[in-house]
Amino acid sequence: DAGITQSPRHKVTETGTPVTLRCHQTENHRYMYWYRQDPGHGLRLIHYSYGVKDTDKGEVSDGYSVSRSKTEDFLLTLESATSSQTSVYFCAISDSHQPQHFGDGTRLSIL
Amino acid sequence: DQQVKQNSPSLSVQEGRISILNCDYTNSMFDYFLWYKKYPAEGPTFLISISSIKDKNEDGRFTVFLNKSAKHLSLHIVPSQPGDSAVYFCAARGVAGTASKLTFGTGTRLQVTL
Numbered sequence: 768d769a770g771i772t773q774s775p776r777h778k779v780t781e782t783g784t785p786v787t788l789r790c791h792q793t794e795n796h797r798y799m800y801w802y803r804q805d806p807g808h809g810l811r812l813i814h815y816s817y818g819v820k821d822t823d824k825g826e827v828s829d830g831y832s833v834s835r836s837k838t839e840d841f842l843l844t845l846e847s848a849t850s851s852q853t854s855v856y857f858c859a860i861s862d863s864h865q866p867q868h869f870g871d872g873t874r875l876s877i878l
Numbered sequence: 879d880q881q882v883k884q885n886s887p888s889l890s891v892q893e894g895r896i897s898i899l900n901c902d903y904t905n906s907m908f909d910y911f912l913w914y915k916k917y918p919a920e921g922p923t924f925l926i927s928i929s930s931i932k933d934k935n936e937d938g939r940f941t942v943f944l945n946k947s948a949k950h951l952s953l954h955i956v957p958s959q960p961g962d963s964a965v966y967f968c969a970a971r972g973v974a975g976t977a978s979k980l981t982f983g984t985g986t987r988l989q990v991t992l
Contacts, residue, residue, distance in 0.1 A: 798978070800980075802982075807984060808984060809882075809884075809982035809985055810922070810982040811982070812979055812981075825979065826981075857921055859921075861978055865978075867978060869914075869921030869923070870921050871920050871921045872921055
């Protein structure tokens, strides 16, 4: 079981509020990823990181920002949450050319 | 534009029989393919993978076949067991530097019945 912890596991918030999700790893892997899972879409990449302070956009990055100030932590921020961002968010980690391993997800509801 | 497609949302198979899950892709630049298994309220778990230079990879009860000319891969589970009941995601890797950007299919829910 890869050492990945996502927090919080569940969150309910209101439209327009800022939200930050945290992913913490104990594996010292270089790469970290944020995905969202929605019915009919599978998992879609939001942002990823290839090192401390090195991040790049994924397929569905609009409305999201990320930060990685330490190897072990990757934060996903919704600056002003919208109902379309209600989803299940998964963090994943990997080393070079290795399969990604996923956390157990954060269920986010925006009312 | 869905670059990785799993056209069967669900599949039901009897215990002991073979389960065959299918996946099609459109991007010929994908160089690596993976299958993940997901139980409810858990994250996806890596199951098996195959490089684009191979046409078959086997791991115990699980075998993945790749047909590059058809841009098609399949996962065979033999024999199927009740614990295999889960959602299976096919994923394809496009390389950005050495990061692995995965594109996922929409998933197939497998139910193994007694």
